[in-house]
Amino acid sequence: xxxxxxxxxxxxxxxxxxxxxxxxxxxxxxxxxxxxxxxxxxxxxxxxxxxxxxxxxxxxxxxxxxxxxxxxxxxxxxxxxxxxxxxxxxxxxxxxxxxxxxxxxxxxxxxxxxxxxxxxxxxxxxxxxxxxxxxxxxxxxxxxxxxxxxxxxxxxxxxxxxxxxxxxxxxxxxxxxxxxxxxxxxxxxxxxxxxxxxxxxxxxxxxxxxxxxxxxxxxxxxxxxxxxxxxxxxxxxxxxxxxxxxxxxxxxxxxxxxxxxxxxxxxxxxxxxxxxxxxxxxxxxxxxxxxxxxxxxxxxxxxxxxxxxxxxxxxxxxxxxxxxxxxxxxxxxxxxxxxxxxxxxxxxxxxxxxxxxxxxxxxxxxxxxxxxxxxxxxxxxxxxxxxxxxxxxxxxxxxxxxxxxxxxxxxxxxxxxxxxxxxxxxxxxxxxxxxxxxxxxxxx
Amino acid sequence: xxxxxxxxxxxxxxxxxxxxxxxxxxxxxxxxxxxxxxxxxxxxxxxxxxxxxxxxxxxxxxxxxxxxxxxxxxxxxxxxxxxxxxxxxxxxxxxxxxxxxxxxxxxxxxxxxxxxxxxxxxxxxxxxxxxxxxxxxxxxxxxxxxxxxxxxxxxxxxxxxxxxxxxxxxxxxxxxxxxxxxxxxxxxxxxxxxxxxxxxxxxxxxxxxxxxxxxxxxxxxxxxxxxxxxxxxxxxxxxxxxxxxxxxxxxxxxxxxxxxxxxxxxxxxxxxxxxxxxxxxxxxxxxxxxxxxxxxxxxxxxxxxxxxxxxxxxxxxxxxxxxxxxxxxxxxxxxxxxxxxxxxxxxxxxxxxxxxxxxxxxxxxxxxxxxxxxxxxxxxxxxxxxxxxxxxxxxxxxxxxxxxxxxxxxxxxxxxxxxxxxxxxxxxxxxxxxxxxxxxxxxx
Numbered sequence: 001x002x003x004x005x006x007x008x009x010x011x012x013x014x015x016x017x018x019x020x021x022x023x024x025x026x027x028x029x030x031x032x033x034x035x036x037x038x039x040x041x042x043x044x045x046x047x048x049x050x051x052x053x054x055x056x057x058x059x060x061x062x063x064x065x066x067x068x069x070x071x072x073x074x075x076x077x078x079x080x081x082x083x084x085x086x087x088x089x090x091x092x093x094x095x096x097x098x099x100x101x102x103x104x105x106x107x108x109x110x111x112x113x114x115x116x117x118x119x120x121x122x123x124x125x126x127x128x129x130x131x132x133x134x135x136x137x138x139x140x141x142x143x144x145x146x147x148x149x150x151x152x153x154x155x156x157x158x159x160x161x162x163x164x165x166x167x168x169x170x171x172x173x174x175x176x177x178x179x180x181x182x183x184x185x186x187x188x189x190x191x192x193x194x195x196x197x198x199x200x201x202x203x204x205x206x207x208x209x210x211x212x213x214x215x216x217x218x219x220x221x222x223x224x225x226x227x228x229x230x231x232x233x234x235x236x237x238x239x240x241x242x243x244x245x246x247x248x249x250x251x252x253x254x255x256x257x258x259x260x261x262x263x264x265x266x267x268x269x270x271x272x273x274x275x276x277x278x279x280x281x282x283x284x285x286x287x288x289x290x291x292x293x294x295x296x297x298x299x300x301x302x303x304x305x306x307x308x309x310x311x312x313x314x315x316x317x318x319x320x321x322x323x324x325x326x327x328x329x330x331x332x333x334x335x336x337x338x339x340x341x342x343x344x345x346x347x348x349x350x351x352x353x354x355x356x357x358x359x360x361x362x363x364x365x366x367x368x369x370x371x372x373x374x375x376x377x378x379x380x381x382x383x384x385x386x387x388x389x390x391x392x393x394x395x396x397x398x399x400x401x402x403x404x405x406x407x408x409x410x411x412x413x414x415x416x417x418x419x420x421x422x423x424x425x426x427x428x429x430x431x432x433x434x435x436x437x438x439x440x441x442x443x444x
Numbered sequence: 445x446x447x448x449x450x451x452x453x454x455x456x457x458x459x460x461x462x463x464x465x466x467x468x469x470x471x472x473x474x475x476x477x478x479x480x481x482x483x484x485x486x487x488x489x490x491x492x493x494x495x496x497x498x499x500x501x502x503x504x505x506x507x508x509x510x511x512x513x514x515x516x517x518x519x520x521x522x523x524x525x526x527x528x529x530x531x532x533x534x535x536x537x538x539x540x541x542x543x544x545x546x547x548x549x550x551x552x553x554x555x556x557x558x559x560x561x562x563x564x565x566x567x568x569x570x571x572x573x574x575x576x577x578x579x580x581x582x583x584x585x586x587x588x589x590x591x592x593x594x595x596x597x598x599x600x601x602x603x604x605x606x607x608x609x610x611x612x613x614x615x616x617x618x619x620x621x622x623x624x625x626x627x628x629x630x631x632x633x634x635x636x637x638x639x640x641x642x643x644x645x646x647x648x649x650x651x652x653x654x655x656x657x658x659x660x661x662x663x664x665x666x667x668x669x670x671x672x673x674x675x676x677x678x679x680x681x682x683x684x685x686x687x688x689x690x691x692x693x694x695x696x697x698x699x700x701x702x703x704x705x706x707x708x709x710x711x712x713x714x715x716x717x718x719x720x721x722x723x724x725x726x727x728x729x730x731x732x733x734x735x736x737x738x739x740x741x742x743x744x745x746x747x748x749x750x751x752x753x754x755x756x757x758x759x760x761x762x763x764x765x766x767x768x769x770x771x772x773x774x775x776x777x778x779x780x781x782x783x784x785x786x787x788x789x790x791x792x793x794x795x796x797x798x799x800x801x802x803x804x805x806x807x808x809x810x811x812x813x814x815x816x817x818x819x820x821x822x823x824x825x826x827x828x829x830x831x832x833x834x835x836x837x838x839x840x841x842x843x844x845x846x847x848x849x850x851x852x853x854x855x856x857x858x859x860x861x862x863x864x865x866x867x868x869x870x871x872x873x874x875x876x877x878x879x880x881x882x883x884x885x886x887x888x
Contacts (some may be wrong), residue, residue, distance in 0.1 A: 081750025098567045115747045116801035118777035120714045123542045148787045185786045270564045281751030288759025303559045306525025307725030313859030315732025333562035342629045343592045347873045357560035363866030415757030422807025429791045
């Protein structure tokens, strides 16, 4: 099993009887999900995606990635939310947070269209100078403000650089299969297109073309990624006490009902930083509604033991920790003994650095548990493509079960529209005139 | 004034009377701080630091930075917590999150010794190949595990590359003025040293040599940074209703006592990402103790409106937002009208992108306020060195006042020791034998 929940440190906080008492609700959530009778059942495509995906498109993704690798120094990925986080999270987990500095045979990847910051966009534009560039625009509709602005800029850049014809062969559009602004443009221009499926929401889309094309272009093995997800799908299909994914969902829910307000995802591997962000969207958007939900926060330890560590150890007792325990690092480093021992560090020398990192983790778990913070462990053998695919599916399914346990629709996000409507009104978008005056009065 | 608190959106949540009722406590906190009679009064050096700093050392910092710029492609900054976050936060706020890709006349800067990840350390080692490297090791004692491991590795690298003599002129030690492992080594080896003052805690140290040397090496104007902090020191010295820093501290405290558990720092500028992390350490370590404190979290909008936005709009009502409103971007971008208008975006074209970003911010503030989330605005003219220095001091003082209002010692961090003791015991450090057996039993 690639991901295992270890609950041994939960004993002071949750009794086995509590799991038994909640089990009927877990079973109900499982049945709602698998029967497709629960709320949000239009968005269950992710459930069988690891086996039930479009094999022809998958082959085209690999081909497109190979072309990008062969003819591009830079790949610009344009997308926001689920059309951005999954790809970046997977690439940094597998290739490191310093990927853009360490990559040699694959292009640098810069992510734009995920904010409205002109300073950031100008920086990325300047980094394209003198380089061969391809663009992957990812937007179901093509009208989402942030990516649409960025696409105007980079489409223009490519057409100026390569001519209209040349640009066409460097723009890849991941969008709706049949309709929408971007699909129409792509068809008219002859861009190669990939599909954002109708039945997979943004935050669940990393294993579709949305995530797979950038991930493959970074040189990651997407066959293995899918294989890992498929293994998770099979391992986590049955609702019994051996289903660690369900046990994790139950643990979260029990702690929430006991009054915990914050789940703090912790990992001792900096390469997991963007996976933390991906997790925040997945759980925050799925559970955070109807004035409910665990607030998702994250830390990278031991880095953040020297910033948030004090609060976790002894601040307001509002959180529990979910520790993603990566058991084997991608690279290790042997700490040499020093004859002079000028820093008094020889007690930890003569062994691999990963051993020290594990001891820090174990020591911290015990310290935080003693401090009254429940600690759940999710054990992952290593950050390979296979295991990452497994972990992604594990989190996705835990999130769905969590949502049903919480009594919310885990697959919608009505609250995301509110800011957009206000922004459109303030920008004078046709059709929003009434709201404009009202909002401007409030701003005065 | 470089930073202004705007409370106009707080009207539905806090009445003016509440501020008046709290004012005597704010005044008391002010007096405790300025008289040096409050808890943690050994660590008040930051209060007058912007005017009362060592001018000779400051000149040496600038000289060392100039040397690093002239002879190094890469600067390795070794430090953790306050010996890392402040420098990185300031550099990325001023030069962008992509600094290591965009920098031309100044060295790339990589931060190590802030985790125990061998994979990350190996990546940075590989990036030094064929490049000229300098090292700034920042540690008061020299024995903190994370930076000490990294320093062993990079000191060795420099000595192999430049010889013992050559390495000496490329290692800069920021450490205790008189004692400790690192100070002894630096004196013995003849490294240039800078001082971590005794009366300035790690999270308050960004305007000492701890932060200033890396910041200057990135080509930032540290004179202006100090001038901004000095302006804040003067503007925020008096306790009256015009002191926005105190009003911000009072707002935080009122909302905490009303039941808010999380402060969410929000900024619409991705370059602020690491400043968010700096803020988390500052407030989290200062306030998060004795089972109290606002849990500090952060977002970058509009990026995270597509991940955490749903939760903020309509999830559990446990948070308020503090919006850092950068009013003028470092660079702007004019959005051209498109004749074809293929994306229907012309309603926002023919203007600067920064205008769109502001409308997104205004629309979001109104939406979140309507959703029941109190929004505090901290208005900053722009991210110049002067304004950043002002903002840093503003946050530092707000944090001190917040701590006294909360009834805690804002300047200690006893909880940070717990994990270290456990880690030392598990690693078999001499003197921790008893604890070792006990912990290992718990881990079985």
